[in-house]
Amino acid sequence: xxxxxxxxxxxxxxxxxxxxxxxxxxxxxxxxxxxxxxxxxxxxxxxxxxxxxxxxxxxxxxxxxxxxxxxxxxxxxxxxxxxxxxxxxxxxxxxxxxxxxxxxxxxxxxxxxxxxxxxxxxxxxxxxxxxxxxxxxxxxxxxxxxxxxxxxxxxxxxxxxxxxxxxxxxxxxxxxxxxxx
Amino acid sequence: xxxxxxxxxxxxxxxxxxxxxxxxxxxxxxxxxxxxxxxxxxxxxxxxxxxxxxxxxxxxxxxxxxxxxxxxxxxxxxxxxxxxxxxxxxxxxxxxxxxxxxxxxxxxxxxxxxxxxxxxxxxxxxxxxxxxxxxxxxxxxxxxxxxxxxxxxxxxxxxxxxxxxxxxxxxxxxxxxxxxxxxxxxxxxxxxxxxxxxxxxxxxxxxxxxxxxxxxxxxxxxxxxxxxxxxxxxxxxxxxxxxxxxxxxxxxxxxxxxxxxxxxxxxxxxxxxxxxxxxxxxxxxxxxxxxxxxxxxxxxxxxxxxxxxxxxxxxxxxxxxxxxxxxxxxxxxxxxxxxxxxxxxxxxxxxxxxxxxxxxxxxxxxxxxxxxxxxxxxxxxxxxxxxxxxxxxxxxxxxxxxxxxxxxxxxxxxxxxxxxxxxxxxxxxxxxxxxxxxxxxxxxxxxxxxxxxxxxxxxxxxxxxxxxxxxxxxxxxxxxxxxxxxxxxxxxxxxxxxxxxxxxxxxxxxxxxxxxxxxxxxxxxxxxxxxxxxxxxxxxxxxxxxxxxxxxxxxxxxxxxxxxxxxxxx
Ligand SMILES: Cc1cc2nc3c(=O)[nH]c(=O)nc-3n(C[C@H](O)[C@H](O)[C@H](O)COP(=O)(O)OP(=O)(O)OC[C@H]3O[C@@H](n4cnc5c(N)ncnc54)[C@H](O)[C@@H]3O)c2cc1C
Numbered sequence: 001x002x003x004x005x006x007x008x009x010x011x012x013x014x015x016x017x018x019x020x021x022x023x024x025x026x027x028x029x030x031x032x033x034x035x036x037x038x039x040x041x042x043x044x045x046x047x048x049x050x051x052x053x054x055x056x057x058x059x060x061x062x063x064x065x066x067x068x069x070x071x072x073x074x075x076x077x078x079x080x081x082x083x084x085x086x087x088x089x090x091x092x093x094x095x096x097x098x099x100x101x102x103x104x105x106x107x108x109x110x111x112x113x114x115x116x117x118x119x120x121x122x123x124x125x126x127x128x129x130x131x132x133x134x135x136x137x138x139x140x141x142x143x144x145x146x147x148x149x150x151x152x153x154x155x156x157x158x159x160x161x162x163x164x165x166x167x168x169x170x171x172x173x174x175x176x177x178x179x180x181x
Numbered sequence: 182x183x184x185x186x187x188x189x190x191x192x193x194x195x196x197x198x199x200x201x202x203x204x205x206x207x208x209x210x211x212x213x214x215x216x217x218x219x220x221x222x223x224x225x226x227x228x229x230x231x232x233x234x235x236x237x238x239x240x241x242x243x244x245x246x247x248x249x250x251x252x253x254x255x256x257x258x259x260x261x262x263x264x265x266x267x268x269x270x271x272x273x274x275x276x277x278x279x280x281x282x283x284x285x286x287x288x289x290x291x292x293x294x295x296x297x298x299x300x301x302x303x304x305x306x307x308x309x310x311x312x313x314x315x316x317x318x319x320x321x322x323x324x325x326x327x328x329x330x331x332x333x334x335x336x337x338x339x340x341x342x343x344x345x346x347x348x349x350x351x352x353x354x355x356x357x358x359x360x361x362x363x364x365x366x367x368x369x370x371x372x373x374x375x376x377x378x379x380x381x382x383x384x385x386x387x388x389x390x391x392x393x394x395x396x397x398x399x400x401x402x403x404x405x406x407x408x409x410x411x412x413x414x415x416x417x418x419x420x421x422x423x424x425x426x427x428x429x430x431x432x433x434x435x436x437x438x439x440x441x442x443x444x445x446x447x448x449x450x451x452x453x454x455x456x457x458x459x460x461x462x463x464x465x466x467x468x469x470x471x472x473x474x475x476x477x478x479x480x481x482x483x484x485x486x487x488x489x490x491x492x493x494x495x496x497x498x499x500x501x502x503x504x505x506x507x508x509x510x511x512x513x514x515x516x517x518x519x520x521x522x523x524x525x526x527x528x529x530x531x532x533x534x535x536x537x538x539x540x541x542x543x544x545x546x547x548x549x550x551x552x553x554x555x556x557x558x559x560x561x562x563x564x565x566x567x568x569x570x571x572x573x574x575x576x577x578x579x580x581x582x583x584x585x586x587x588x589x590x591x592x593x594x595x596x597x598x599x600x601x602x603x604x605x606x607x608x609x610x611x612x613x614x615x616x617x618x619x620x621x622x623x624x625x626x627x628x629x630x631x632x633x634x635x636x637x638x639x640x641x642x643x644x645x646x647x648x649x650x651x652x653x654x655x656x657x658x659x660x661x662x663x664x665x666x667x668x669x670x671x672x673x674x675x676x677x678x679x680x681x682x683x684x685x686x687x688x689x690x691x692x693x694x695x696x697x698x699x700x701x702x703x704x705x706x707x708x709x710x711x712x713x714x715x716x717x718x719x720x721x722x723x724x725x726x727x728x729x730x731x732x733x734x735x736x737x738x739x740x741x742x743x744x745x746x747x748x749x750x751x
Contacts, residue, residue, distance in 0.1 A: 072248075
């Protein structure tokens with residue numbers, strides 16, 4: 001999908017129609033993400049979407065769910081992490097939801113936003129005092145959610161003003177001016 | 182039938198053949214076609230057309246599925262190439278797969294390759310420093326390898342010639358150890374780099390920090406516009422291929438220029454297996470290829486042949502070109518072919534931070550870094566190791582976000598970028614001493630998919646390299662300390678040779694046919710119509726990034742070869 005969008009913009013620039021040469025596909029990992037659906041069930045995908053949305057919610061700007069951060073996490077897990085890390089993550093998701101059910105009598109996705117935040121905050125507090133090997137799930141979840149958010153089109157373009165073509169380098173730029181930009 | 186055969190041979194005959202289309206082969210093609218020779222360029226990889234074959238060049242970071250990271254399945258299957266810093270999601274299609282191109286490592290060697298039209302010119306980091314006589318005189322002064330058959334004055338006009346066409350930006354620093362060139366305006370050192378430059382200048386009489394000279398069009402001239410190239414736009418996404426032609430690559434520059442003459446025939450997917458030597462004629466008559474797709478063997482003929490397959494593959498081709506006259510490889514009367522291979526030692530780094538200049542940062546992007554020319558043993562021998570090292574140097578201001586909290590609080594924190602201290606870093610580029618025992622040879626039995634023998638690598642560090650690493654770490658740490666930098670960390674990655682991607686030698690130049698393969702014109706002593714002008718020709722390595730020197734040697738050799746052809750000397 002994304003490749004097609006990129007191609008479209010390339011075609012626009014060059015004023016022609018292009019097809020991606022076969023060799024550019026040879027290294028491509030699109031096929032890998034195919035096992036994404038084997039990694040987690042649709043329910044777990046929905047659960048993850050609500051978790052990332054709780055970590056970074058929509059305010060007057062889009063939240064992690066709208067920005068597809070849950071899909072980014074699953075793609076990264078499927079393609080860039082060892083099976084053991086994938087398993088730990090899926091187990092972490094399941095375990096989190098079971099704990100929630102035990103405490104609140106309902107699953108995470110049916111809790112109110114305030115309850116969801118309360119749950120994750122408690123989880124983070126608990127994680128802080130545990131050694132990393134005892135709590136492999138939450139810190140990873142938070143970090144990769146942040147990674148996905150900061151690298152989303154919205155944040156890079158609108159907040160951090162990423163420029164594909166800066167056309168300049170200033171090696172001594174006043175900080176106030178940079179803050180204003 | 183007889184006629185058909187003669188026709189077929191005629192169709193496969195050219196005025197010149199160039200093996201390889203990377204940095205040096207592109208230059209050979211440009212020079213030979215420009216002088217009117219019908220030139221065939223044989224390239225083992227696929228075609229890569231300027232702009233249209235740069236599939237990732239217009240992508241934003243978020244358009245990469247893995248945001249730049251290479252998927253695990255690929256890194257696991259390709260451990261060697263994965264060690265190269267430029268092997269990322271946006272440019273991995275310009276590197277070769279480990280399994281498809283196997284070789285034998287008697288000692289570890291990370292062989293980094295780009296097989297396509299343009300070779301590694303698409304991927305390179307574009308640093309381009311001239312050599313000086315302190316480099317050319319090195320072997321003779323310090324008693325290693327053999328004396329270079331040329332000196333700075335022989336190559337200086339050719340440096341100017343290639344610099345003007347390629348477009349090299351740089352500052353005229355007036356340093357005898359790093360001669361100035363024909364430069365476009367320099368890129369800029371940032372304030373911390375300038376500060377370090379001043380600190381170093383005031384504390385050492387013989388050490389300098391400059392902006393690296395690099396192949397970027399900071400102010401394109403008419404000759405660059407004629408190539409269809411424009412100003413560098415500071416994207417710093419160079420490894421994807423530049424749609425503006427803002428940096429020098431064969432694809433953007435020399436190859437289209439050669440094509441415009443009407444004298445160029447490009448044949449991608451043509452793996453040169455060997456050079457054909459005719460005992461009767463006493464010279465090379467052509468080249469044997471294996472078609473990469475059909476695996477068919479085909480011969481092409483020409484009165485002059487340029488070998489530009491990049492240093493290591495050039496050794497392979499020469500070693501594999503045997504005949505009754507040359508049973509041990511083409512031109513190898515001396516027995517030194519495949520020996521005295523050397524590289525640059527890139528093992529060491531020093532990093533730190535600086536808490537000054539907190540009211541400034543950088544804006545935009547810069548496609549190069551600072552550079553510290555060699556200062557050890559330049560004017561005289563002064564340490565317990567031979568030669569020395571150059572170093573990269575750069576400073577940048579880190580940006581971070583507070584990651585505390587969850588929910589709206591965390592989000593607010595993430596949306597407020599904060600500036601950290603300035604980070605400073607340096608990496609080592611050490612000269613290594615070519616040794617007879619650092620060798621490339623053909624495996625007697627193992628072959629690749631195309632039936633070409635696999636190479637065996639027996640290339641390693643020595644005691645001189647170890648001492649040099651130690652000295653670099655001490656000296657740069659010292660310079661950092663004197664400049665008031667904090668948190669200084671010195672590290673030795675112990676990485677294998679190869680990741681420097683500056684492999685050289687094996688078919689070295691020299692005055693004496695008994696101890697070298699090529700003469701002062703990059704011409705084979707024993708087979709006058711074959712010229713080797715890539716890294717294989719290098720007698721010693723100096724400390725400079727080598728490609729500019731390959732370009733200049735190539736243009737010089739092509740000029741000589743055509744004159745010799747006209748005089749019927751070859
Ligand atoms: C990431 C990176 C950064 C670098 N940075 C710098 C830098 O800053 N400065 C610098 O000076 N150098 C740098 N280099 C090294 C530079 O790229 C090489 O020195 C340069 O490309 C060598 O030119 P060449 O013509 O010898 O080889 P290449 O450019 O590699 O071209 C060789 C060509 O020959 C082809 N070939 C090989 N074997 C055969 C065969 N049997 N038959 C037909 N064709 C064949 C290959 O496919 C290739 O296209 C860098 C390299 C990399 C990868």
